[in-house]
Amino acid sequence: MTATWAWLVLLFPLLGSLTIGFGFKVLPARVAGLIGISAIVAAFICGILALIGLQGEPSESRHVASSLWEYANVGGLRIDLGIYVDPLSIFMVLVVTGVSSLIHIYSYSYMKSDQGYHRFFSYLNFFVFSMLVLVLGGNFIMLIVGWALVGFASYALISYWYRRNTATKAGMKAFVINVVGDIGLYIAAILIFKNLGSVDYGTVFEKAPEVFTTNEWEIVAICLCLLVGAFAKSAQMPFHTWLADAMEGPTPVSSLIHAATMVTAGVYLIARCHSLFELAPTAADVAAWVGLATLMIAGTIAIAVTDLKRIIAYSTMSQIGYMFVGVGIGAYSAGMFHLMTHAFFKALLFMAAGSIISAMANMQDIDKMKGFRKAMPFTAAMLIIGALALSGFPGTSGWFSKDEIIDFAHFRGGMYDWMWAGMLIGAFMTAVYSFRIIFRILPGPACKEAEYLEEHGHVIHGEPKNPATGELEDTEVGYPGEEHHIAEQAGGMKFAMSVLGILALIGGLVQVPGVDEVITNFLEPTFEDSVFAHMHPSTHEAWVGLGEGALISILGITFTWFLYIRRPDLPVKFRERFRAVHALCVNKWYGDEIIDFLIVSPVKAFGRFCNRVFERFAIDGATAGVAGLTRSAGAAVRDMQSGMLRGYAVLMLFGILAIAIYFLIRSI
Amino acid sequence: MEQIAFFVGAIGALGAAFAVVIVKNPFYSVLALVIHLVFLAGIFLLLMAQFLAAALIVVYAGAVMVLYVFVAAYVGGIEEPKWDSSPELRIVGPILAVALFIAISIAVLGSGLSALGTPGPDDVPSGFGTPEAVGHLMMEDFLIAFEAASLLLLIAAVAAIVLAGRRREDRKKLPGGEGA
């Protein structure tokens, strides 16, 4: 029964996507939106039913593998079109479909004036389908299929406004970097099949401890290849450059794909393959260290940049860094818990940001935003809730989840204490950049857009400009529509944000140390084979950790308040003083430039070489040669085609003679 | 006795074959081929192929040759034009044919098959070459070939209708064409 519900979870978004995609001529826009929403809500309900079915099983048999068809059966490699339902995949299904439902509802209002409404909902449903394939797939091949499909969905949605040059370029960049990660996954799958003779999750995880010894080079190689995929999808160093550019997509897309769901796929991958990573502690440490590096570097960038959506994007990278540290050091349920709370508050932050960007007539620069507190009270409240949860203010969801990871690092001790220290600094930076947004946008004298909104009660009608380049653009298909919608005046947006706001505030209460710990208990059947399953800090230690987190968060918020409210001259002075540091951060630590220098330029040079030398001489020469050869051979035999029947008979005779002579020679 | 029968058959078949090639009128060529087939059927009998000998007479000399006769009569006794667009073939053709004959003969006789110098085994299964035996083989071992052959015949019949059947434009053209 559980498996049936899980299949239905997959079916609804696919049906929705196809219906909207093929019916765009007949379906009115509103109906298409409603179909999109209902498909995802139906998937969410099926997910809950699957959860109920799963919880009805005894704890040790809480995993169901189900297969509809055989996908391929070649040379001993048998791949089923199968799903694997266990607490981890159901957890991901619920997070994905839950947040997606809300974001669909938000988009229903937010995208109202866009000309490509059908396309948007079709893509969005397709994305949810792909993501569900990724989390439900029962073997590494299905995982790769889902992985590639979400890559495509992400590409399609980043480039959704396809007549914006910047958007299509960002889409390509994201796609290419993701494909690099895909290759890592392919190699990992090949190595897994080579060593274990199967790609099914159940078989692989069962056989791996028998085949590999700890830290054997092959298992480390497998895990590192898996990590390449995970890093690329989750925008970790050094594959992080695409995520900020992905903000070219519509805000709901940033919220759903590039914050709440898709980018956390890497975390899911590591948690799913934890039994492999525990055989290769080196690879797990690599994951954790890379996560740490990403979370700190992304934090510094987020403090420096001024594009509202990009700040949140870097914050996403940073938070995913926390999750990587979590699953890397063995705090699986903590990592998944942070994944969930992060989905809530980050989706909320993006939604609030979308609302403000609408009010600014599509401008995204926080330097130009000021005094929105009075003009948009609801959005402001939601923004503050999101920022509080993000910075880990005591009582909010982020406080419980982030500090659980930080605390576990301290608990493991040794070199992980360095991670603990790094993550505490990261937490401080988190508080700074999240409240930097608040303190720069909300208080103070209203800017002209906020003033206009307050006076006229509707959004200012700005020039349609590309926020990245300032170019004037159309409001036709392939561009954002001319009207913008803010949460205060659109029911769908308000509803989605309210629900997420409540979840971001109280979502952490499901996992209070020593009180309920719902997530840990729920995920236990998946992680019970882990060596870390029964290692966790005592309740007392956990509360001490939470106390530290609270302290750091409040310190950070106070510091930010001091910087931006009490002494607004200080940040400017600081920027003047440490110009180099600021430049480094604003330019994203020159990540793009480094990749460009190390990879793109050599490849381009090689391509030019191939074009100029190899193609002109080798390939053109070969084709011209073959053509000439054929032509002269044709000329040679053309005369034989006289049309004379008896001439053909003579030729045939020579053939018969040849055969006769062959037998003659054989007989001698 | 057998030798006499063979040589009579062989000379008859060869002579008729030459007649087919040599006579000018196609109508007589057809009749010569009928005679050739009758002699050939006799030789088939010597090789213990009773069923095939009968089939050759009935189907070939009987049915197929009648078709030839009809066509030859329909087309008319067309004499070949005197001039030959490639007269060298008149000389080269027979030379090549002789070469072919020699080559085939040497290839067959020189092949060193052990049974070549004998009249073949005497202990052939009873009923060798009877319709019953051939029918069994055809229905059991060579069923697919048999079915394919029947399909081929069907296709050929359809093709003949398509090729020789009167087209609509022919019908329109014919009265005017014949009048002119």
Place this chain on the structure above:
Amino acid sequence: MDIEWYLVLSALLFATGFIGVMVRRNPVVILLCLELMLSAGALALLAFSRMLGNQDGQVFVLIVLVVAACEVVVGLGLVVAMYRRRLPLDVDEIKELKG
């Protein structure tokens, strides 16, 4: 009679047929000569069948007869079609169908 006599006769008939194909230009006669060559082939098959004491060769001959009949049908169909279109019944004249 030894088998080789039959085989030589078959080769002779085949060569005769070939001469006909070479020197004659009337398509009806050329078809007749092809019949000659086919029957020569059939004779060889029968001779081998007798030599091996195996009747499979007889079935082959039957199939050859069928193929010959098909060829006759199509060939004569072509001749009739040529006649209808008032084309010359001379294979040297009909040579537009070349590569």
